[in-house]
Amino acid sequence: xxxxxxxxxxxxxxxxxxxxxxxxxxxxxxxxxxxxxxxxxxxxxxxxxxxxxxxxxxxxxxxxxxxxxxxxxxxxxxxxxxxxxxxxxxxxxxxxxxxxxxxxxxxxxxxxxxxxxxxxxxxxxxxxxxxxxxxxxxxxxxxxxxxxxxxxxxxxxxxxxxxxxxxxxxxxxxxxxxxxxxxxxxxxxxxxxxxxxxxxxxxxxxxxxxxxxxxxxxxxxxxxxxxxxxxxxxxxxxxxxxxxxxxxxxxxxxxxxxxxxxxxxxxxxxxxxxxxxxxxxxxxxxxxxxxxxxxxxxxxxxxxxxxxxxxxxxxxxxxxxxxxxxxxxxxxxxxxxxxxxxxxxxxxxxxxxxxxxxxxxxxxxxxxxxxxxxxxxxxxxxxxxxxxxxxxxxxxxxxxxxxxxxxxxxxxxxxxxxxxxxxxxxxxxxxxxxxxxxxxxxxxxxxxxxxxxxxxxxxxxxxxxxxxxxxxxxxxxxxxxxxxxxxxxxxxxxxxxxxxxxxxxxxxxxxxxxxxxxxxxxxxxxxxxxxxxxxxxxxxxxxxxxxxxxxxxxxxxxxxxxxxxxxxxxxxxxxxxxxxxxxxxxxxxxxxxxxxxxxxxxxxxxxxxxxxxxxxxxxxxxxxxxxxxxxxxxxxxxxxxxxxxxxxxxxxxxxxxxxxxxx
Numbered sequence: 001x002x003x004x005x006x007x008x009x010x011x012x013x014x015x016x017x018x019x020x021x022x023x024x025x026x027x028x029x030x031x032x033x034x035x036x037x038x039x040x041x042x043x044x045x046x047x048x049x050x051x052x053x054x055x056x057x058x059x060x061x062x063x064x065x066x067x068x069x070x071x072x073x074x075x076x077x078x079x080x081x082x083x084x085x086x087x088x089x090x091x092x093x094x095x096x097x098x099x100x101x102x103x104x105x106x107x108x109x110x111x112x113x114x115x116x117x118x119x120x121x122x123x124x125x126x127x128x129x130x131x132x133x134x135x136x137x138x139x140x141x142x143x144x145x146x147x148x149x150x151x152x153x154x155x156x157x158x159x160x161x162x163x164x165x166x167x168x169x170x171x172x173x174x175x176x177x178x179x180x181x182x183x184x185x186x187x188x189x190x191x192x193x194x195x196x197x198x199x200x201x202x203x204x205x206x207x208x209x210x211x212x213x214x215x216x217x218x219x220x221x222x223x224x225x226x227x228x229x230x231x232x233x234x235x236x237x238x239x240x241x242x243x244x245x246x247x248x249x250x251x252x253x254x255x256x257x258x259x260x261x262x263x264x265x266x267x268x269x270x271x272x273x274x275x276x277x278x279x280x281x282x283x284x285x286x287x288x289x290x291x292x293x294x295x296x297x298x299x300x301x302x303x304x305x306x307x308x309x310x311x312x313x314x315x316x317x318x319x320x321x322x323x324x325x326x327x328x329x330x331x332x333x334x335x336x337x338x339x340x341x342x343x344x345x346x347x348x349x350x351x352x353x354x355x356x357x358x359x360x361x362x363x364x365x366x367x368x369x370x371x372x373x374x375x376x377x378x379x380x381x382x383x384x385x386x387x388x389x390x391x392x393x394x395x396x397x398x399x400x401x402x403x404x405x406x407x408x409x410x411x412x413x414x415x416x417x418x419x420x421x422x423x424x425x426x427x428x429x430x431x432x433x434x435x436x437x438x439x440x441x442x443x444x445x446x447x448x449x450x451x452x453x454x455x456x457x458x459x460x461x462x463x464x465x466x467x468x469x470x471x472x473x474x475x476x477x478x479x480x481x482x483x484x485x486x487x488x489x490x491x492x493x494x495x496x497x498x499x500x501x502x503x504x505x506x507x508x509x510x511x512x513x514x515x516x517x518x519x520x521x522x523x524x525x526x527x528x529x530x531x532x533x534x535x536x537x538x539x540x541x542x543x544x545x546x547x548x549x550x551x552x553x554x555x556x557x558x559x560x561x562x563x564x565x566x567x568x569x570x571x572x573x574x575x576x577x578x579x580x581x582x583x584x585x586x587x588x589x590x591x592x593x594x595x596x597x598x599x600x601x602x603x604x605x606x607x608x609x610x611x612x613x614x615x616x617x618x619x620x621x622x623x624x625x626x627x628x629x630x631x632x633x634x635x636x637x638x639x640x641x642x643x644x645x646x647x648x649x650x651x652x653x654x655x656x657x658x659x660x661x662x663x
Contacts, residue, residue: 008033008043015052020063023056027069034076041080050077050091058096068108071100075115078122085122093119094129098136106146113143113153120157127161137174144179148188155180155194162201172209176202181216184226189236196230196242199223203249210253213246224250228262231270237279241286244270248294258298268294268301272308275351277317281337281344284318288347292354299358306355306362316369318348342384349379349390353397363401385432392435399442430471437466437477444484455485455493464500472514479509479520486527491537494528498538503545510549515562522553522565529569535576543582546573547589554592560601567596567607574614583615584626590633597638602647609642609653616660627661636661 011033014026030049034041044050056062057070074093077084093115100112119125130136140157143150158180162171176198183195203209216223229235230243247267250256256263271294273279274287295301305311321337321344352372356363366372376398379391440463443454463485466478482497498506509521525546529535539546546569553566570593573579583589596608612635616627630636642654 008040009047011044012047012049012052015049015056020066024063024066024069027053027056027066027073031069031073031076034073038080041077041084045077045084045087050074050088050093054091054093054096057100064103064105064108067100067103068105068111071097071108071111071115075111075118078115078118082122082124085119085124088119089125098133101139101143106150109143110147110149110153113150113157117153117156121160127163127167130157130161131167131170137170141174141176141179144183148186148191151183151186151191152188152194155183155191155198159194159197159201162198165206168202168204168206168209171202172206172212177209177212177216181218181223184223184230185218192230193236193239193242196227196239196246200242200245200249203246203253205249205252207253207255210250210255213250214255224256224262228266231266233273237274237283240270241274241283241290244274245286245290248290251294252297258301263294263301264304268305269308272305272311272314275311275314275318276309277314281321281340285340285343285347288315288318288344288351292347292351296354296357302355302357302359302362306359306365312352312355312362312365312369315348315351316372318344319371319375342382342387345375345379345382346384346387346390349376349387349394353390353394356394356397357400360401363398367398389432389435392432392439396435396439396442399439430474433466434471434473434477437463437474437481441477441481441484444481459485460493460496460500464497464505467501467505467509472517475509475512476514476516476520479517479524483520483524483527486524488530489527491534494534494538495541497524498528498542503542506545507549507552510553515559518553518558518562519565522562522569525549526565526569526572529572529576532576535572536578539573539576539579539582543579547582547586551588551592554589554596560603563596564603564607567593567604567611571607571610571614574611577620580615580622580626583611584629590630594633594635594638597635597642602650605642605650606653609650609657612639613653613657613660616657618660623660631661 011026011030014029015023017023017026030044034044053070053074057067057074059067062070074088074097078088097112097116097119101109103109103112120127120130140154144154158171158176162168180195180198183191184199186192186195199213203213213223218226224247227243227246230239231247232240244267247256247262248271251258251260251263251267258264268291271287271291274283275291276284279287291305295305321341352366356366376391376395379387380395382388382391440454440459444459460482463478463481466474467482469475469478482501486494486497501509506521509517512518512521528538529546550566550570554563558566570583570589574583583593593608593611596604597612599605599608612630616630617623636658639654639658642650643658645651645654
């Protein structure tokens with residue numbers, strides 16, 4: 001290193017010469033020495049060239065030519081490795097270059113912008129550095145009109161530094177749409193392309209920007225029409241893809257209808273074309289991911305996409321690439337693609353998930369695609385988290401199919417990797433867990449043959465632990481899956497669930513602030529308390545706590561659905577043989593049932609009547625005493641009143657109950 005740096009030292013030494021002409025020549029020689037030479041760039045940084053170049057760049061006494069050449073050399077150093085960029089950032093290059101933009105000299109401004117562009121497109125540069133000073137954005141907007149270079153570099157800076165809604169809002173409020181729109185018809189391809197990229201990041205998941213873009217026109221033509229022209233097959237691929245992304249964002253934001261011809265006949269077919277074998281890896285990835293986003297929530301677009309250019313079969317190729325027999329002769333390309341092949345698999349899973357989100361026939365086609373289930377099973381255990389998440393999403397989408405749950409899902413035992421994905425809770429991010437547990441909910445439906453083996457592999461424990469999660473979606477899924485599991489289950493499973501949950505946790509869930517958690521927990525209780533022997537067994541072990549919980553909810557501030565579900569649980573308890581007594585000996589609960597019989601809501605009245613019917617049913621032991629006690633409470637009078645009700649359901653139920661008294 002010493003020898004090498006010694007040979008580079010004279011470049012740095014000349015920057016300190018007293019003769020300005022020699023300094024300028026030194027900077028020019030340095031520029032020629034570093035072009036395309038990463039080793040030389042690293043040497044000069046080690047030798048401390050950067051602080052001196054920045055000093056010269058900022059000196060008022062430096063000639064404009066010298067300042068411009070300094071900016072060019074710094075830009076060249078930034079083109080090297082990520083470490084170079086880090087070194088430049090450590091020397092506070094960004095404030096120095098932003099300051100340079102205030103100069104009146106256009107060539108110097110362009111050199112500063114070119115260098116800023118190179119630094120901002122590096123992954124090591126924090127985007128927020130662009131937004132620290134509010135005046136910077138408005139100054140950049142003003143510089144857009146200076147030259148085609150300022151247009152190209154500034155749009156490129158914006159599109160790289162616009163990450164998320166906060167940045168979108170800042171740029172939008174500074175007039176980005178109006179200032180950039182006319183650049184879409186620039187004579188320079190680079191300017192058109194960078195302006196288009198700007199719009200694609202500004203509009204992404206942003207209804208405000210999307211709704212504005214629809215009504216903007218340039219030279220009498222509306223932006224959506226301009227985007228459609230840029231989608232045509234004779235345009236460069238990156239232009240087609242980026243304009244498809246703009247139209248997709250506008251469609252998802254509701255600014256363009258999903259049945260608009262520019263979506264159905266232009267955007268969707270363009271994105272399907274991007275998925276073909278002929279396209280480069282990154283084009284296929286971006287095409288599939290954008291298409292997945294476009295059709296994600298619209299059944300009609302899912303149907304159209306599924307029959308366009310054999311898309312479902314075409315996506316199967318995403319799993320075979322690059323193969324050892326690939327026609328890639330470019331070694332660099334092959335190396336790159338091997339490293340990024342997992343992105344193709346992720347994109348294919350995402351698109352399959354969107355395609356199969358609603359339509360049973362499409363799901364069938366996807367599952368019948370060669371080795372599809374094996375591919376998903378493999379995807380669930382890949383090292384890349386993104387692939388795992390996409391595979392789980394795909395599986396979740398397909399698990400909405402009753403038919404498939406009974407066949408393909410069983411044949412491939414998909415629950416195994418799914419349980420594995422969920423069990424390694426430690427390394428699974430919440431996002432994966434939420435989708436994996438939703439899928440488990442579907443696999444645990446009573447008609448699903450996967451139910452048995454899942455239980456044997458420790459699902460109850462896993463799901464009970466999910467109900468304690470901080471994450472709401474996980475709590476809901478955990479309790480929902482337990483609810484599905486308890487449906488028409490045998491007594492042992494029900495006891496295991498109650499043991500696994502613990503009374504304490506049950507109360508915790510019943511007092512959860514989220515109504516979804518509460519409803520699913522009540523659904524679980526209702527499923528646990530079905531069939532007589534089970535009701536009596538569970539009430540003999542947990543009766544006191546369950547009655548407490550019921551009282552708690554009937555007294556609380558809850559909506560009609562919650563109260564109705566709770567009264568249905570009471571009706572189930574009243575159907576038990578010995579469990580009945582827990583209601584009959586609890587005057588507080590009896591008064592509540594009586595109160596709900598006269599409630600203003602017919603659903604609650606009906607649910608309360610179910611409780612009464614089960615308590616007074618004649619053929620059961622002790623029915624006489626129960627009837628007498630309820631008559632003394634005034635229940636019969638209420639039944640007479642209800643038998644005159646205009647609601648046919650209430651009227652019938654009341655008459656049936658009264659017959660029990662007469663029999």
